Amino acid sequence: MKLEALAVYEQPLKWFALGLGVCSTVCVVQGWQLAAMLFSLPFCLIWMYSGWLRTEPQLKYINMLFSVLYVYGIGRYFWLQA
Template identity: 70%
Template sequence: MTLLTLAAYEQPVKWAAFALGLCSTICIVQGWQLAAMFFGLPFCLIWVFYGWFRSEPQLKIINIIFSGLYVYGIARYFLLNG
């Protein structure tokens, strides 16, 4: 698949990212930290990809940082609670 092929899916994937972000926010409000991280990680990865795709450097950097923090948080949860 080329980037131009993936461009056709940009809007539906962004709606999926919106749903993931909404689920993550609900999890945060409910106090479900692990679930929030599991919903937040794919949200960030989608925006990392489309940030690269559209050359939006602020989205790339912010979401790469957040993705790393989510991976750290998930790993820490399993290491400390496993």
């Protein structure tokens, strides 16, 4: 399945990303680092997908960078907890 085939879901995904962003912000305010990263990672993945649909290289690459940082942060969190 090509990315363009999922384009019909772009708008609902963006609304879902908005919810993830709000949840992530609440987690940051509350000081829940792991939860903030867990909400932010799918947020970035949705916006990265949207960048691929619209050929917006800046949006795409910024979210790729943040996704890598969130994966690193989540892995580091669990590594240090072990």
